[in-house]
Amino acid sequence: GQNIDQPTEMTATEGAIVQINCTxxxxxxxGLFWYQQHAGEAPTFLSYNVLDGLEEKGRFSSFLSxxxxxSYLLLKELQMKxxxxxxxxxxxxxxxxxxxxxxxxxxxx
Amino acid sequence: xxxxxxAPTSQILAAGRxxxxxxxxxxxxxxxxxxxxxxxxxxxxxxxxNTAGTTGKGEVxxxxxxxRANTDDFPLTLASAxxxxxxxxxxxxxxxxxxxxxxxxxxxxxxxVL
Numbered sequence: 001g002q003n004i005d006q007p008t009e010m011t012a013t014e015g016a017i018v019q020i021n022c023t024x025x026x027x028x029x030x031g032l033f034w035y036q037q038h039a040g041e042a043p044t045f046l047s048y049n050v051l052d053g054l055e056e057k058g059r060f061s062s063f064l065s066x067x068x069x070x071s072y073l074l075l076k077e078l079q080m081k082x083x084x085x086x087x088x089x090x091x092x093x094x095x096x097x098x099x100x101x102x103x104x105x106x107x108x109x
Numbered sequence: 110x111x112x113x114x115x116a117p118t119s120q121i122l123a124a125g126r127x128x129x130x131x132x133x134x135x136x137x138x139x140x141x142x143x144x145x146x147x148x149x150x151x152x153x154x155x156x157x158x159n160t161a162g163t164t165g166k167g168e169v170x171x172x173x174x175x176x177r178a179n180t181d182d183f184p185l186t187l188a189s190a191x192x193x194x195x196x197x198x199x200x201x202x203x204x205x206x207x208x209x210x211x212x213x214x215x216x217x218x219x220x221x222v223l
Contacts, residue, residue: 004151031209042199042214043152050209087151095207096167099151 002026004100006088011106012078020073020086020103028093032064032071035087037102043087046073075105083107112136113215115200121221122190130185130218132200138213140206141183142167143175145196146217152199158183159206190222 003025012018024032031050035043049055049064049071061074073086085102092098113134122128134141139160144152154167158177172194174186183202187194198218203210 033211042216044214045211048209048211089152091209096154096157097152097212099153101149101151 002090002092002098004088004090004098006086006100006103008101009104009106011108012075014078014080014107014109016078017074017076018078018105020075020088020105022071022073022088022100024069024071024088024090024098024100026090026092026098029066030091030093030095032062033089033091033097034062034071034073035089037085037087039084046086078107080107080109113200113202113213115198115215115218117218118216119219119221121223122187124191124222125189128187128190128220130187130198130200130220132183132185132215133181134183134200134202134213134215135181136202136204136213137180138202138204139180140203140210141177142201142203142212143173143183143185144199144201145169145194146199147196155185155198157206190220192222194220195222196220 006022034046037043047062054063059076087102088100089097116131142157143155156175158164200215201212203212
């Protein structure tokens, strides 16, 4: 079966660094996406990885290891506005996204 | 319009009633999707369309139907609503149904079926 696993909730301090992990099992693999979703709002795209390694985009970075079926999202210099849910999604062989339940990130001052 | 719009924003519906959720995009994207999002679960794909005139079933299609008469519009119809269809519904679009194209999401429709 297809499955995406990520922690339900994480807490971090403003200004710190947090890493949100995601493991995936998909039928075929066409990349790994991360989205941010603030409460009551739509998901918005953060990153896409299809090759192994780290992709850096400002304060956010995303890592992929295809051999381990593993990805993480790294958020640096946390700000209060980063309080949101972070959704991991794997794209399968039919180019459909399989979504994790999301990780709710709570930022404390 | 800029991006994707959905209507209505929210709706309370009696069980057994028919309901159409509307979705319109102005980005000339080929692919469009309907998802439902329930607490504690990931987004689940209901139906999709890779191009105008074609549709396909996703993970949870039962009780829902879609049409794609043109590029911009992708309505989702609940023929006879049931309480288990209470959810937040998101429409999304991407440039193509293949490849690593990001999906852009509409603001969502919160549907309650009583």
